[in-house]
Amino acid sequence: MNEAVLSADGEARRTDPLSFAVSGVTLLGQLVIPLGFLAFSIFRDGELDALAYFLPIVLAVIAFNFALAYAQWLRFTYTVNHADIRVESGLLSRTARAVPYERIQDVSLEQKPIPRLLGLTEVRFETGAGGKDEITLRYLSEAEGERLRELVRNQKAGGAPIAASEGEDEAPVLFAMGPKRVLTFGLFEFSLAVVAVVAGAVQQVDFLLDFDIWEWREWQRLLAGPGGWLLALGVVGQVIAGAIAIIALLLLGLVTGVVRTALREWNFRLERTDKGLRRRRGLLTRTDVVMPIHRVQALRLGTGIVRRLFGWHRLGVVSLAQDSGGANHDAAPFAQMDEIAPIVRETGFHLPAGDAQWQMASKRYRVDRVAIAALVLLPISAIVAFLFEEPFWIAPLLVLLWTAVVEAFHFRHTQNALDADQLYSRHGWLSPKLAISSRVKLQSVEIARGPIARRRGYATLHLGLAGGKLALPGLPIARAEELRRAVLQSIGRRDFSELL
16 A cells, blocks of 8 residues: 555545445345334234235335435535645535544544445444534444545554555464453353343333233243142252253353353454554454554553453453443453563563552552441431331441441552552452552643542542543542642653654
8 A cells, every 4th residue: 555545636526436235235124113013003904905014014115215315415525635635525405524634533444234245344433522523424434444444544643655555464362362361251251231121122012912911920820730740849849940041141240241242252363563463353243443542541440340260351442432331441341360471561661560669549548438437327327216106227337337347458559659650540349440640641730629538538549541530549648748749740841752
């Protein structure tokens, strides 16, 4: 790919002609449920003559749907200028948006199932403004998508020639997940989302059923035939039935986790290219994202209650761009620490040293949180004891006891540390989390103190981080001022033009 190909010609272009067909099919998918209800209302009396009325309605809806998609495609154009990318759209009212190259933080490519079959890709220009000023082109050919991504990099580099992108296919692989690793990952992603979705859908169409699905006696009546022998066992049968139901839910949760993980993480590859970290993943929807190294603002490491027993961790990269609606880019979603360490080094960060001086928050801060909870819960307990004869007053006391236990654990496992280059914050015991931020890339430092904090001698340190948030609550005021002073000194010594 030469420099001439990467030039900005200022010519208004349309997206790929097949994109209107993809948009039409996508819109049609949203009409399946309304058309289904329409069909049910027409054919509920078993009259086949109604087919003569239903088919023309369906054909008219499909025709209108594709005509609307074609008109929208015809009126959508994008222009690649020397200073910005401009998009014009709209049928009745026209809208024009232009995003300068210096505001574009990332260019990501995404291929959903239908566009992927047609060799099309969705190009998203991310500005780090939470989606408000981003531009999305649906859909371009794969070659055009790659051309635009290289063009943006070229323009942000001041028009300097860029090496051919074909070499990225042979870039060093920092981390990859094969089928076995993905399926193992899925086992730890237990989810009952399918149960919630099915329950919600059934609740919407329960008028089609001849019994109440939430009434257990109705299920007992339906199972009286095939499950009669089980119900005849009395209490033992009910225990067995409950165990079977729990096992079925566990299996469903495992299957759901494996399927969701496989769809999202299949053939996960993280490569080190001259542009940054390139990540590709997805089975049906394939995404291709490049994270420039100099735009990495911070790192986040975390694990779960169960996966930590097996040494599995997740590494996320905080940047100005968004990652499928999330604030962090997944760099290694399911990896051992010896696999994560090389990735951390490539980003220019480093893991905390073994002799790092970890410090805890103020004990007064945790005590005050329990005291505030007690001021709320103890009166509630007294009022409940006065109004009710049953011992419901115990519930607020149990909540207070749980709050005290949680705050005690937070006090022991919420810590911070500082070295010459980075600031660390970790919290959690069962599922520990670690945030690593560069002292240079922090944009602001604020000490916040409420009325109680001023009297008790602690504060919350808010750190301005592009693309994310970092707060250290309940620090002794001396520690908060020490951290602020150290960060400001690091910022003051750095020429930020070097980071552009």
